[in-house]
Structure formats: C-alpha cells, structure tokens
Amino acid sequence: AMYTDCGGDGTHCQLDWIIRPITEIYSGDQAELRDACRPLILICHEMLKNRLKEHEEIWQSELSPYPDGIESQVVGPEQDPSDHLSSQGVWTITGSEVIPATARNDHFNYIFVQVGGDVDVRLRVHDFDSMNAAAMAGLMARDSLDTNARQYTSLVEGVSGDQRGRMTMRFTPGNGAQTHSLQPSLSENFWLRMVRQGNTFHAYYSDDDGLTWPRIGVERGVGTWANQYIGIAVSSGASGEYATLRASDFSINGEVYDTVVQCQSTSYNTCADFSRAFDLLYQGRNATLYPDNNPMIDENGPGIESQNTVDTLLSINLPNGYKFDQSNQGVTSFDGYEYASFDSFPGEVEDNEGTWYLELEDNMNWMACAGGANCREEEAVQISSTELHPFVCCADAMPDLPASVGPGWRPPHSSQADICPNAFQKGTIATDPLCEHRTFSEAVQACSTIGGRLCTVNELEAGCASSGSGFTGSGPGCGDHGSMSWSTVFAYQYHVVTGCLSSQNNLDVATSAMEACDRSLSLLVGGITSIGTLHSVAVAVNDPALGPERMPGHCCLDDPRTSEHFGLAYVPDVVLDDGSVHTMECQNRAPWHTGISAEACDNVLGTWFRSPCITLKECIDDRVTDPEHEGYSRSFEEFVS
Numbered sequence: 001a002m003y004t005d006c007g008g009d010g011t012h013c014q015l016d017w018i019i020r021p022i023t024e025i026y027s028g029d030q031a032e033l034r035d036a037c038r039p040l041i042l043i044c045h046e047m048l049k050n051r052l053k054e055h056e057e058i059w060q061s062e063l064s065p066y067p068d069g070i071e072s073q074v075v076g077p078e079q080d081p082s083d084h085l086s087s088q089g090v091w092t093i094t095g096s097e098v099i100p101a102t103a104r105n106d107h108f109n110y111i112f113v114q115v116g117g118d119v120d121v122r123l124r125v126h127d128f129d130s131m132n133a134a135a136m137a138g139l140m141a142r143d144s145l146d147t148n149a150r151q152y153t154s155l156v157e158g159v160s161g162d163q164r165g166r167m168t169m170r171f172t173p174g175n176g177a178q179t180h181s182l183q184p185s186l187s188e189n190f191w192l193r194m195v196r197q198g199n200t201f202h203a204y205y206s207d208d209d210g211l212t213w214p215r216i217g218v219e220r221g222v223g224t225w226a227n228q229y230i231g232i233a234v235s236s237g238a239s240g241e242y243a244t245l246r247a248s249d250f251s252i253n254g255e256v257y258d259t260v261v262q263c264q265s266t267s268y269n270t271c272a273d274f275s276r277a278f279d280l281l282y283q284g285r286n287a288t289l290y291p292d293n294n295p296m297i298d299e300n301g302p303g304i305e306s307q308n309t310v311d312t313l314l315s316i317n318l319p320n321g322y323k324f325d326q327s328n329q330g331v332t333s334f335d336g337y338e339y340a341s342f343d344s345f346p347g348e349v350e351d352n353e354g355t356w357y358l359e360l361e362d363n364m365n366w367m368a369c370a371g372g373a374n375c376r377e378e379e380a381v382q383i384s385s386t387e388l389h390p391f392v393c394c395a396d397a398m399p400d401l402p403a404s405v406g407p408g409w410r411p412p413h414s415s416q417a418d419i420c421p422n423a424f425q426k427g428t429i430a431t432d433p434l435c436e437h438r439t440f441s442e443a444v445q446a447c448s449t450i451g452g453r454l455c456t457v458n459e460l461e462a463g464c465a466s467s468g469s470g471f472t473g474s475g476p477g478c479g480d481h482g483s484m485s486w487s488t489v490f491a492y493q494y495h496v497v498t499g500c501l502s503s504q505n506n507l508d509v510a511t512s513a514m515e516a517c518d519r520s521l522s523l524l525v526g527g528i529t530s531i532g533t534l535h536s537v538a539v540a541v542n543d544p545a546l547g548p549e550r551m552p553g554h555c556c557l558d559d560p561r562t563s564e565h566f567g568l569a570y571v572p573d574v575v576l577d578d579g580s581v582h583t584m585e586c587q588n589r590a591p592w593h594t595g596i597s598a599e600a601c602d603n604v605l606g607t608w609f610r611s612p613c614i615t616l617k618e619c620i621d622d623r624v625t626d627p628e629h630e631g632y633s634r635s636f637e638e639f640v641s
Contacts, residue, residue, distance in 0.1 A: 070113055071111075071114075072110070073112070075145055075147055075233075076106065076147045079095070081095050081096065081242075091232065091248060091250060092244065093232060094242050095137070095234030095235050095242070096235065096238075096242050098134060099136045099140075099235040100168075100176075100177055101177060102179060103176055104177075106233075108233045108235040109234045110232070110233050112231025115252055115253075118197055119195070119228075119252055120194075121141075121194045121195070122192070122193045122210075122250070122251050123139055123232060123247050124189075124190075124191050125137075125245065127160070127245075127246050128160065129160055129243060130158065130237065131159060133162075133237065135158065135235060135236050135241075136153075136155045136166060137232070138153065138154055138192045139155070139192050139193070139230075140153045141228060142229045143173075144173075146173070149173055150222055150225060152169040152201040152222055153203070154204065155192070155216075155233070156190075164183040164185050167180055171221070179217065182215060182218065183216070183217075184214060186205060191210055192204070193206065200221050201220055201221075267510075267514040267517070268501070269309050271313065272313055276304050277531055277534045279297065280303075280539070281596070283538075284548060290589065292592070295319050295337050295524075296319065296520070314349070314501075318339060318513075318516045319337040319524060320339060321338035322523070322603065322604055331605055333588060334557055334606075340520075342509070345512070347504075347506075349501060360382060361382055363386075364383065364385060365385045365488075366457050366487045367380065368460040368487045369460060369485075370483065375483060380457045380460075380487070381484070385439060385441065389438070389486050391443035391446070392460065392485050393453065393455070394464070395451060399451030399452060454488045455488070457489070523603055524593050524603075525596050529597050537596055549611060549614065551595045552610065553595045553596075553601070554590075554595040554608070554611065555591075555600070555607070556588065556590065556606055557590050558570035558586055558587050564584050564585050564586075564587055565584065568584075570584055572584060572609055591604070595611075
C-alpha cells in the first residue's frame with residue numbers, strides 16, 4: 001500500500017517488490033507461478049484502494065536531529081564537541097583535538113554518511129572560527145572510524161583571518177598521514193570539494209561560487225576500501241581548545257543534506273515524492289505538442305527543484321477532479337482542473353518563539369555590572385540573596401514620581417535609545433535612600449515603592465544604566481562608581497523555525513490532505529501506477545538519449561464528431577479502402593501526463609494508445625547472436641525470429 005511503512009524502512013511499497021521474491025525462489029512452471037500470484041495481486045489491489053484506512057499513526061510528526069542517513073561521532077579521545085543544523089540548513093560544528101598533516105592518529109568531531117563507490121562531495125564554508133594555526137575543518141573520507149584509518153581530506157586550515165586549503169591522506173592504516181605543499185589562501189564564504197573516481201581522490205576549492213575548481217594538494221590513490229564514511233570533520237589543532245565551523249549545502253553526488261527538522265510523516269514525504277516525480281515528468285515533455293505545464297504548480301510557475309518535503313508541499317496544488325465542457329450530446333472536451341477545496345493544507349511552516357531564562361540556583365540571585373570601569377569586564381554572577389549590594393531601578397514606563405523623592409525618573413539617553421527603549425532609570429545622589437546597600441528582596445521592595453523594578457541583567461550589560469543615561473557619576477551613582485549591582489532575570493528572546501507544517505499536527509487536516517493527495521495521484525497517473533514507475537518514466541523522458549517517446553502511450557480526446565475525419569473515431573493508423581495506411585493526427589490531445597497509463601487516460605474520458613515498445617526493440621537489436629558466446633539464448637533467438 002502506497003502509504004504503508006513497508007518493511008519498516010519508510011520507502012514506498014511497489015507491487016513488484018512483493019512479486020519479485022517469489023520469482024527469485026520459484027523454479028517451476030511460470031504459468032503456474034502466475035496463477036499462484038494472482039490472488040496476491042488482487043489482495044494488493046485492495047490494499048491500494050484502501051491505503052489510508054489503517055494508518056492514521058503516520059500523520060504524527062517527530063523531530064530528528066539530522067537529515068536521514070547523517071550520523072555524528074567523536075573520533076579519538078573523548079571531548080565535548082557540539083553540532084547543530086539550523087532549519088535554514090546551516091551546520092554549526094565545534095570540535096577539538098588534532099587532525100595531523102603527517103602523524104599517525106586523527107582526532108576530531110565527525111558528521112558523516114556511509115556511502116560506497118564514486119562520490120562528488122561539496123560544502124559551502126561560511127567561516128571557520130579557530131585560534132590555532134593547526135586547526136582544520138572540512139571534508140573527509142575514511143574507511144573506518146578508527147583514529148589511524150585510511151583517509152583523504154579537503155580542508156581549511158589555520159587561524160581565523162589567515163587560512164588556507166589543506167589536503168591530507170593516509171594510504172595504509174596505522175601509518176602517518178601525507179600532505180602536499182599546494183595550499184591556496186582561503187577567506188570566508190568559499191566552497192570545498194572532494195571527488196573520488198575509482199581508487200583516486202581529488203581535492204578542490206572554489207571562491208567564485210563553483211564556476212571554477214582549482215586544486216588543493218594533489219590527486220592520490222587510496223587503494224581498495226571495504227567501507228566508506230564521507231562527512232564533515234572539525235578539529236581545533238590542540239587538546240583543550242575548540243574551533244567552530246559554520247557551513248551549508250553539504251551534498252554527496254548532488255543529494256543535499258540541508259534540513260535539521262524532518263517531519264517524519266511517511267504520507268507527507270510520499271506526497272512530496274509524487275509531486276517531484278510528476279513535475280520531472282512534465283519537464284521532459286515536448287512543449288510544442290503539450291504546451292500546458294504541470295497542473296500541480298500555480299500559474300505554470302517554475303519546476304519543483306527542492307529536495308525538502310516541506311518546500312515541495314508548499315509549492316503545489318492538489319488536483320482532485322477534471323472539468324469538462326458539456327453539450328446535449330455529451331462531453332465535448334476536457335476543460336481544466338478542480339483543486340482540493342480546503343485551505344489548511346499544507347499550512348504554514350511552524351515556528352516557536354518566546355523568552356529563554358537562565359535558571360537560578362536556590363537562594364541565589366543575579367548581579368551584573370551597572371556600568372563604569374570598575375566592573376566593565378565582569379560577567380553576571382549568581383550571589384546569595386541575603387548579601388548587601390547596590391542596586392539600580394528601572395521602569396517600563398515613566399512613573400509619576402513626586403519631587404520630594406529626589407532626582408526623578410529619566411528616559412534612556414539618546415545613545416541607548418535603540419537598545420534600552422523601555423528602560424527608564426531612577427537618578428540618584430549619594431544622600432538618596434536608594435543608595436543604601438540592600439539584600440535582594442529589600443532592593444526589589446525599594447524599587448517597587450517608587451513605581452519601578454530592578455533592572456534586568458540584559459539592561460545593565462547593555463549599558464542602559466550607565467552615566468550617559470542620566471545617572472550621577474558612573475553606573476548607579478551613590479558613590480559606587482560602577483559596582484556590580486542587584487538585577488533580575490537573565491533572559492533572551494528566541495525564534496526557532498521548526499520546519500514542520502501546521503497541518504501535520506492536526507489529525508483531521510492531515511487526513512484530509514493525504515486523502516486529497518491520494519485522489520490526485522489516482523486521478524493524474526492512475527490508481528495502480530506506483531511512484532517508482534512514475535519516477536522511472538520521468539527519468540527516461542528527460543534523458544536526451546531516450547526522450548519523450550519513452551512515454552508509455554498517448555491519450556487523445558477526439559471522438560467521431562471532432563476527429564480529423566468526421567464520423568471516424570481516432571486511431572493513429574487507419575487502413576483505407578485501397579489498402580494504404582493513413583496516419584491520423586489527434587486534434588484534441590489530452591494533457592501530457594495522461595499518456596502514462598490507460599487508467600489516467602480513462603479519467604479524462606480519452607482513448608489511450610500504447611507507444612511502440614522501444615525498449616524491447618533495443619533489447620532485440622542488442623542481443624547476442626553468436627551461438628558460441630556465453631550470453632547467447634536459443635529461446636530468445638527463436639522468439640525474435
């Protein structure tokens with residue numbers, strides 16, 4: 001069933017996946033095999049018709065720290081690294097220890113994918129924050145996660161502001177690494193690239209956004225690897241130090257690993273997979289014969305390029321029916337599409353925002369520098385609430401304070417207007433009662449009495465209570481000249497884009513959406529056409545060596561009243577009375593996608609005609625005809641002849 005999590009691997013179940021294992025183990029009569037499979041085919045057909053009923057749990061979303069296939073591990077001594085991928089697709093990876101240019105053991109933080117064969121790996125580096133000339137970060141291939149494994153790298157090396165490219169490799173496990181003197185200078189915002197062709201690796205960089213790819217180091221052979229780990233490595237150049245890489249667009253053979261949040265709804269992913277494959281099918285059409293573009297895209301807009309499920313679903317419509325021109329003689333022509341009528345799919349991309357508070361220990365409260373040279377370099381600290389310290393009062397609006405209280409409330413100084421727009425401060429002089437050192441609770445009460453509150457850590461550290469804001473002397477005045485002062489919450493505002501669609505957290509909307517997607521798939525390509533089949537056809541029609549003629553068929557809306565020859569139903573080749581063959585031209589072509597199956601054509605009340613079986617002809621033409629060759633088949637030769 002299309003939306004079933006087949007075999008637990010989250011891929012799309014296709015009918016032939018069920019049939020194929022039987023054919024692989026069954027050696028008996030093939031006709032008998034077909035009879036044995038027929039009940040199974042009927043069961044599968046029923047599953048396809050009812051593919052949503054028993055799978056409501058697939059609507060539920062969950063967060064995954066990395067895109068599918070990505071893993072994270074420290075190679076070498078234990079360290080305290082961090083790695084994070086933002087919803088905007090930017091990797092922030094911190095690592096320690098050393099990737100040596102010539103020594104035996106590599107120690108680093110590693111984000112990687114296990115992938116075999118030839119690879120073309122790319123990474124856009126935004127910046128590498130390091131303070132050690134030996135710090136390295138970038139692309140690495142390894143044959144294991146041992147510290148002395150075979151490896152090849154394409155890295156950036158050095159201190160921030162003075163960095164260069166570096167290539168390293170280790171041919172034999174346990175030996176020292178090797179490097180090369182070709183180390184081009186690198187600045188911020190460049191690309192690293194690593195290519196494996198056969199058993200040879202190459203390292204490149206680009207500072208013109210991929211237009212050119214100069215080398216880093218030299219190409220090197222690496223021998224035969226049993227396994228292959230490809231990823232991003234970060235080291236600081238020394239134990240106890242840390243360096244941070246910010247990068248994006250990490251790709252392997254064109255597949256970009258670019259989103260931290262995966263809304264793991266199998267059905268939503270399936271709908272996006274279908275939409276991308278359907279759009280790819282339209283990109284391969286003959287635009288002269290089929291001028292209309294993909295009906296799932298608004299106003300014939302650009303094709304669907306994103307690999308991100310959310311982005312795909314945000315860019316599509318879901319056709320749920322066709323519109324037809326009618327007359328008293330019946331349907332005269334296909335007229336357009338009817339789209340899903342609800343507005344909640346796919347919904348907005350959700351985000352979370354609010355205030356983040358740094359927690360306090362029991363019976364402790366914050367103190368921060370209120371300005372001035374005495375404490376300018378000191379960070380906010382937690383102090384016992386019963387100690388006596390100075391304090392500064394702030395207010396979110398100007399309190400109405402009688403003159404008898406002393407110097408009044410003052411608005412933020414013009415130099416702090418942007419960072420302290422709502423922090424009105426109470427001016428003080430040394431004889432002011434507010435200048436007495438108090439416990440935390442006494443300071444809170446004193447500010448409250450005059451219509452204010454304690455300034456927050458953020459306000460004090462931003463300079464909102466400096467002398468420029470209207471205070472006597474430096475900092476809070478009172479003769480303390482910039483002391484550490486009582487303050488309240490240590491908080492920051494945050495705004496996080498989760499990447500999940502709002503509809504995924506609403507079961508009713510999600511169910512309606514997937515039913516609409518299911519109807520769209522059945523309407524556009526037929527209820528038993530799998531996404532795998534759709535994708536295969538789409539790839540074939542986009543292949544320059546194959547072309548649009550690889551579409552399984554074509555669909556024509558002509559009837560005897562509208563065909564090229566009035567009174568005759570459309571058929572591609574008509575045998576005339578004199579025995580000659582006349583090729584009829586379809587006057588009313590159905591949309592391009594209806595050629596993929598007879599069922600899709602039936603949906604628009606058209607007539608479907610299968611294309612010549614080019615694949616079979618190629619198979620026949622390319623067959624082995626030499627009886628002495630091991631690939632020769634007598635039965636196939638008899639079939640052909």
